[in-house]
Amino acid sequence: MRVLFKYTRNALKKSKTRTLVTIIGIILSMALFTAVIEGAFSGLIFYRNSIVEEYGKFQGFYSDINKKDKKEIIKSDEIESYASWEEVGWAKIDSSIEEDKPYIHIESMGKNFNDLVKVDLLEGRMPKDSSEIIISDSLVSNLDSKSIADFKVGKTIDLSIGQRLLNGNAPKMNDNFDADEELVDTKEKSLKIVGVFSRLSYDIEYFECPGYTALTLGEGNGNYGVFFTLKSPDKFVEMTEKIGYIDNLRSNGELLRTYGNLGDGNIKKMLFGFTSFLVVFIVVGSVSLIYNSFSISLSERTKQYGILKSIGATKKQIVISVFYEAFVLALIAIPIGMIVGCVGIGTTFYLLKDAFKSLLSRNNNTEIYLVLNFSALIIAALVCLFTTMISALIPALRTIKKSAIESIRQVDDIKVSAKKVKTSKITQKIFGFEGMMGAKNFKRNKKRYRTTVISLCISVVIFITASTFSAYVSSSLNEFNVMEGTADIRYGFDNELFESIESERKVFDLLKNAKDVTGSAFVIELSNQGISFETEYATDEYLKYFSEERAKSVKSYSQIIFLDDDYFKEICKNNNLNYKDYFDKTNPKAIMHNHETTIYQTDNGTKFIQYEILDKNKLPLVVNPFVENEYDENGDIKEESFELKHNVNINGFADDCGFIIGDVACVIYPSTMFDTMVGKGMEDNFYTTCVFTSENHVSSYDDMTNILTENSYNTNTLNDLAQNGESNKLIIFILDVFAYGFIVLISLIVTANVFNTISTNVLLRRREFAMMKSVGMTEKGVRHMLYYESFIYGFRSIITGVPIAILLSYYIYKISNFAGDIPFFIPVESILIAVISVFVVVFATMLFSSGKLKKDNTIEALRSE
Template sequence: MNIVYKLTLRHLKENKRRTLVTILGVIISVAMITAVTTLAVSFLDLMKRQTIANEGEWHVLYKDLNKDQVAAIKNDEATKKLVISRDRGYALLEGGRNESKPYLFIKEYNLEGFKQFPIELSKGRLPQAANEVVISEHIATNAQVEFGIGDQLTLDVGVRSSDEDDDTSLDQNASIEFEDGKISETLKNTKTRNYTIVGFIKRPTWEPTWAPGYTIISYLDENIIGANDRVNATVILKKVKKSLFSHAENLADKNGIATIKYNDQLLRYYGVTKNEALNKTLNSLSAIIMTVIIIGSVSLIYNAFAISVSERSRHLGMLASVGATKRQKRNSVFFEGMIIGLVSIPLGIICGLIGIGITFYFINSMIQGALGVSEKLIVTVTPFSIIVACVISILTIFISTLLPAMKASKISAIDAIRQTTEIKLTRKAVKTSKLIRTLFGIEAEIGLKNLKRNKRRYKATIFSLVISIVLFLTVSFFTANLKKSLELSQVGVNFDIEVANGSEHVLDDELIHSIADLNDVTEYSVVNEFFLNTWVEEASVAAELKKLGMYKANLKDGKYDYYVRLSSLNDESLKEYAVAVGADYETLKNPNHLSAIVIDTIPYQDMGTGKFVETKALNIKKGKSLDLVNRDWEREKEKEKDTYFNKVEVVTLTDQFPMGIMPAGIGGLNIIVSEQVMDNLLGESAKNEINSFLFLKSTDPMKTQQEIEEMKDYKLYVHNVYQYRKQEEQMITIMSVFTYGFIVLITAISIANIFNTISTSISLRKREFAMLKSVGMTPKGFNKMINYESMFYGIQSLLFGLPISVVVMYLIYKSLMHSFRFGFAFPWLSILYVIAAVFVIVSSAMLYSSAKVKKENIIDALKQESI
């Protein structure tokens, strides 16, 4: 080790406090980088595990294969595991009590399928032969048909068809079909099969709650697949990478396979998607966020090294005076950075992992308790995430030491010893406006002169504040828009159960009250629907709609033909909805004043581009009236005119949907009215065309569904969508934890950054403050000077930080627009928080640091050369 390096080590040891402050700053920075990378990896790992727990682990599905095609898939180099399955078909369940679920659905898996899909055995064993089955426990509780292990089943298994002359088959996603209160579908192509029950399973999570068949699972022996048999092959890949799509398509083309399906939901969490727009969004967002984090880290570490070099300038000057070259002085700073890095990077990584681990420990019980998520957030450490954290930290330390090192190499012996580069004493350099002294007094003028004299430290502090502002605003904007994007990509299910009458259009009051009074029902809403049209002036048509090809076709005489989903709510639901959107409930109920709530902002997915879009449905103002017409095309051909109903006045425009109401889509309008207004609008002639639905929320949706299905006096369609709602809530809540955790982390780092920079700057000014006190500055005057300096710091940092933040936020917004389309929402609330926080944090840091300086003896402070 040469003499310069030895002197650098000696300097670090002698200035223990300065060294510890620098090490602490680097540890905080490395911990932030580690925490962010670990948080992202752990979040994706949770989503992978939760998706696998719900739907099984698979990547690519090849449908309708023969034996040779299965062999080709199995022997493919990319295949790690192969699940072979087959939907054998449906058989009538003898003695079943649930008319909405009259079938058994037989599904077959090979041995690997039992491992890869969430099949939870509750009693007995899994099938080991083609004539053995496990049956769902749901049959006993819901259909009230008891089976036991060892029972023999003789079933006529076939395919469901809604029309005897139609070859199209119905699957588990198609609920049972009624006509005039009777089942209107049939089983075709039936074959008799015999099975032995060998066990019971929990109700499969992939079975839709409205499915017409109870799942029973049999064994599929891949070795005895016949030449004419058709099966499905589900592949788990050795490596999940972007080339899997082209590889699967080439494999399918080579072997004559017609249908391929990808597990898009799971692949998305591997960062693999076929959607190019989504790829652009992910790549650009990752680049922007990582750049912001690196800049934040550089600011934190740079300040520590810059102040250290500033303090060492006299030491470096003395080295120069005894013959040290520019290269040796520069390498002295790089060596200091290396020593600091060797100590700080391991400690920073450990602190980051411990911090994330503690966070997960406290939030896991909250997430699982609130939403019943089966998987926990686990600190996931991958070699890649640690390498990324190390590389970014090393790069950050290098960039942070580069400028101080270059500065150190240029320090001359005389200037360093005299420290003429640190403090500017020329009249021009410290000149201030007379207005400052007139308005705020001499303390403000001295404070401003202090900042001008110590420009390097002042700029370092301002830079630190600006970076903190940019970090907080861009991360909060990013997380808010990320959450909004997730909400847009979801279906938007806001109820658990939908009930409709299979034999009549309208639900009678007795049925509604009997269902609403069930023990577990917490909320209900009755929705009556009728479909109409309305002509809207071209000037009021939404800009998004004008871009579509169907726009001109529906434009006539300067008006556009919107289709209308007219929905009425029962009184209690309407009252809650009116309060939520700011409408007058009594006005909406008045049948003599036909008024309505129009949902003017809608989400939809553009199937052409794959983008999720939030847009205006139309551009009108409150008080505008809409003509409602019945577009009966056959009648229009005969009469050449529409059947007009009446006008409704728009009393409120909103983007909120009441329970059970789904978006009408682009080119459509959701109009919400009271039952009284709907009756007046439509009259007696249209009442038979109204469709009624009952929407429910329940604490136990499965039990509630069974209780409804047991109501024998009615033929009811019951769609239980609680699983979809639960999954959406889980996704949004987990995303909220991720986003708010990210914001809290960045906020804490920003505060630490500001405190570290200002407290260090104040500590280095001990001699300066001692001189001011020695010439008569009172404690009150000193406090005023500190307060004004805080104000100058805050104002200057906001003048730079806010515009830079807006630019970065807009870049993030443009990145999201590759996959989404919604308006740029300026985060006014976050900006107000930042403005308040900057002044509070700066003032606190200044007061805290100056309070320690006040305790210093004036003589000792004047004699002090370093900290």
């Protein structure tokens, strides 16, 4: 065996180019395996850490447990760590605007509580004793405006604390409120508010819970909650069944899904499935490269193997020598590929850390980073080694089947008949003698050429489908942004908390002076309504999509809104309308944003369409409002018309409404006309918002939050729209980075494969080219023949790969949610890039290979063995 091993090493040294290309191929494969497996694991840890940062690291929670049961639970061998709280009691408050949530629910935190449960303080500090309390932000945001000041940090509140009782039984913590229940065993207590915290996880406090959680210290009533982590969280169900008390058990669902629990929402299994798919994909691409390399290497050495067989080498020894060659190459390439993969994915995470962080909530500081998992690295190395060995085994088995005489004579390297290599006369007329010879060579070496074409085809399919997927995500998110408009921040008023529109305007006046605000508008919108109008006023396109029957009148869910006067005047100016026409209280008129984008169901599926509602040539015209705000006995929406003080007269159209209105149709009045049009009796049929643009939406949002808090206003309905838009863009960016990174690496593997195959094939045909030159073919003729062969490579891979890629793109479109947002499209740009890239790779390789042939001496090439 030593002789065979030495022979193998010498063969590797002799074919340096091919050996180097094979090593590079294995390095790229290993780098991809490492990046995919380590990237998935690091992403899983990032998601897990973000959940811990948001809600705490508890995996399960037993509620309504007595002292004896608590001791039994914490003694269980399955429990790794635990913390508890003890119920102090329930106190009724009259200032909550939620009728089904009339209580403050006070719990006393036990030892290590903050280690397992995240208490995110928004303001103030933690309590130091039983006389201090911290309250939930959900309580603050649901107080009526008169009571907010009484629940500020530093204030002392007097509470009557007792236990809930319904029909003689004590309801559980999250049982819904019942009007017949009462508080018993009440005790009066004064508590100082020292902080405000973000509402606890839904897994702890259900939204249906009739009380807002408040936290303190000290003794309680003996009703406990136990938070815990398990020694084996991936076996949560089995272990908690051993512990018992299942009726009192709740889980930190999001966290457990990262450990491989809880069925359909199993994040770990989803990542494992996706990663496995990518690994299989890489194996297929890598095998084609490494197999080609070994196949060419063994084809070159067929004669030598025949000689070795003739002097006593067994089939087993030859196979072992091939495996030895594969192992030597893998031993060099796998460690390098592992390092390249780790550095690559680690650098990617570092560069994208801000992008990942921005996808989390505002107060979540979790960062993504490379988490080395040695088990994952070993798996990646074994998969790469397996891929290399399989790639070597296939041509090795083919080689050992030949007898020694057949191998030495190489009689079956090419077995073709004259009929099989026959070419059409058209080929010779168009491409000349050189083209005909190239076509014949392609036909008599079909297996070798087919492998290269398949490699190129795989690259084309991967590039087009991956880029199409990214394009669908981008289009879907961008269309969503269009529908939302271009405002940066929105604040919605809860009309129940404000006495009048004038009081809401005071808040608007405060907010528009926040830091970095560049534009603002106050909006009053009539709710749950639309407009109906005569069919003759509608556009044909609107009738085509939204009127099944050509009735006398049709309806549109176009809202009626009132904008503050200054902004209304600005809209009029931008659309060449005379704003003075719209302030006549005796004859009020409106303008209309007539353009709308929506999702429409067709016989062929759903599609995204844009259209105008009213015919611009029919101005002025009258429309009638209607409202849908009640349900009949069958649960269907009951339509009701309502009358305004005046007719809705549309006197102009506004295509440009600035940042106020997205791609939705609406009727617009100046706010001065609100009382003129609506008047009394409509208090329950409108709501108000204000929107803002900003140079720095983060600083504006933070300043607005402070302004609202300082003035005892609700902050719950303040939304950073710009942040949502940026998150969408970052999702697209992150997706593109990983999609195109994967494409580039796979393409490099395929390119190495193509370079290796074509260049080696050309060099193996030195005698053939020498014969052609000896009978009169010029260097130019040889180049033309190679150019024709390059064209065949590129053309066949394109006509095969592009249709497959389009079919896969359509499949992705159909199985994804994009079908409901945007129409299917053929990725023409990606196809053009793929076509150009294929021909560039093939022709560049041919030029490199033919350049080496120029140095050959014709006589020496003919004599060479």
